[in-house]
Amino acid sequence: xxxxxxxxxxxxxxxxxxxxxxxxYSNSASDYFIWYKQESGKGPQFIIDxxxxxxxxxxxxxxVLLNKTVKHLSLQIAATQPGDSAVYFCAExxxxxxxxxxxxxxxxxxxxxxxxxx
Amino acid sequence: GAVVSQHPSRVICKSGTSVKxxxxxxxxxxxxxxxxxxxxxxxxxxxxxxxxxxKATYEQGVEKDKFLINHASLTLSTLTVTSAHPEDSSFxxxxxxxxxxxxxEAFFGQGTRLTVV
Numbered sequence: 001x002x003x004x005x006x007x008x009x010x011x012x013x014x015x016x017x018x019x020x021x022x023x024x025y026s027n028s029a030s031d032y033f034i035w036y037k038q039e040s041g042k043g044p045q046f047i048i049d050x051x052x053x054x055x056x057x058x059x060x061x062x063x064v065l066l067n068k069t070v071k072h073l074s075l076q077i078a079a080t081q082p083g084d085s086a087v088y089f090c091a092e093x094x095x096x097x098x099x100x101x102x103x104x105x106x107x108x109x110x111x112x113x114x115x116x117x118x
Numbered sequence: 119g120a121v122v123s124q125h126p127s128r129v130i131c132k133s134g135t136s137v138k139x140x141x142x143x144x145x146x147x148x149x150x151x152x153x154x155x156x157x158x159x160x161x162x163x164x165x166x167x168x169x170x171x172x173k174a175t176y177e178q179g180v181e182k183d184k185f186l187i188n189h190a191s192l193t194l195s196t197l198t199v200t201s202a203h204p205e206d207s208s209f210x211x212x213x214x215x216x217x218x219x220x221x222x223e224a225f226f227g228q229g230t231r232l233t234v235v
Binding site: 044106109 | 124225
């Protein structure tokens with residue numbers, strides 16, 4: 001079936017360096033993607049999203065890149081801080097249920113644990 | 119961002135009993151709510167999707183008679199784990215989406231850690 005996956009399950013980065021987390025998706029009909037951050041024992045927290053009509057979107061210290069040709073998504077975190085340590089999930093929306101209003105479910109990738117080394 | 123409140127955050131129950139988890143959207147109308155289950159060090163697995171006033175749509179392999187979902191209002195959805203067993207122990211998370219449309223972010227609750235003893 002359709003799936004969203006991640007290349008690296010763990011990633012360690014020196015504080016202050018940049019980090020890149022990758023995600024591959026297989027549903028070519030997906031038209032909306034979100035990156036979430038999840039800290040231990042908490043629910044996912046929205047980081048940034050991107051629609052399929054865009055290749056790049058920037059937020060505060062974060063950038064999401066979308067390559068629809070190879071169905072690849074990445075999250076770049078600049079100048080990492082200890083508080084960035086968490087598990088990061090990519091999620092895709094779309095492909096099933098047509099365009100039911102507000103009803104399309106999010107499919108989550110495997111997750112990458114990012115550890116910032118002080 | 120919008121706030122979704124989930125309650126309780128932790129619950130311990132005996133085998134055979136039922137547990138109800140509430141998910142509330144505090145500052146927006148949640149036309150759609152999603153329930154996920156998460157095992158340790160694993161990703162979120164969608165259990166069901168519910169629209170206000172409609173029956174929930176369950177994912178394949180999820181027992182609808184065991185995991186009862188009610189979405190009675192635009193701000194409240196509940197998940198009841200019936201006749202709980204130790205294998206139901208898990209982290210349950212709800213999320214909600216408003217009227218803005220399908221390609222908008224879903225806001226997540228804090229999660230509920232269920233332990234069945």
